[in-house]
Amino acid sequence: MEAVSQYPTSSGRIWAGRILTFLPALFLLVDGIMKLIRPAVVVDTTVQLGYPQSVILPLGVVLTVSTILYLIPRTAVLGAIILTGYLGGAVATHVRVGAGLGPIILPIIIGVMLWGGLHFRDHRVRAMLPLRQSW
Numbered sequence: 382m383e384a385v386s387q388y389p390t391s392s393g394r395i396w397a398g399r400i401l402t403f404l405p406a407l408f409l410l411v412d413g414i415m416k417l418i419r420p421a422v423v424v425d426t427t428v429q430l431g432y433p434q435s436v437i438l439p440l441g442v443v444l445t446v447s448t449i450l451y452l453i454p455r456t457a458v459l460g461a462i463i464l465t466g467y468l469g470g471a472v473a474t475h476v477r478v479g480a481g482l483g484p485i486i487l488p489i490i491i492g493v494m495l496w497g498g499l500h501f502r503d504h505r506v507r508a509m510l511p512l513r514q515s516w
Contacts, residue, residue: 394501394502395501395502397497397498397501398497398498398499398500398501398502398503399498399502400498401494401495401497401498401501402451402452402495402498402499402502403498404494405491405494405495405498406448406451406452406495408491409444409448409464409491410445410448410449412444413441413442413443413444413445413448414441414445415441416437416438416440416441416444416445417438417441417442417445419434419437419438419441423437424437427440429478430474430475430478431474431477431478432474443463443467444464444467447460447463447464447467448460448464450463451464451495451499454502454503457499457502457503458499458503458505458506461495461496461499464492464495465492465495465496468488468489468491468492469488469492471488472485472488472489475488496510
């Protein structure tokens, strides 16, 4: 209970958390669902990145489930941890194939937004990762 009184939540912080949560979660959900549906563009891109077609469905399941976990307040930290690993794999994949800076930076930005949204909307994360508290 101390963390709640020590790190009060303003309405501005709540809205910032919602926006920083919604935008990357929407992107990741669409990406996960596309992997579940497996249109030709997803299959072609995955194969070009050096992965067999057989990994597309499991990646889609992991991405969709972990994004849903991230959106549920009780499991948000677990979802953020799993998504951080997933996004790290995306960065590693793009570095390995020599992709440009854009495909490497995008997962990093999404990860920062995920944790930023969680920081703004969850007092427990603010207690673990105390940034400037005058926000």
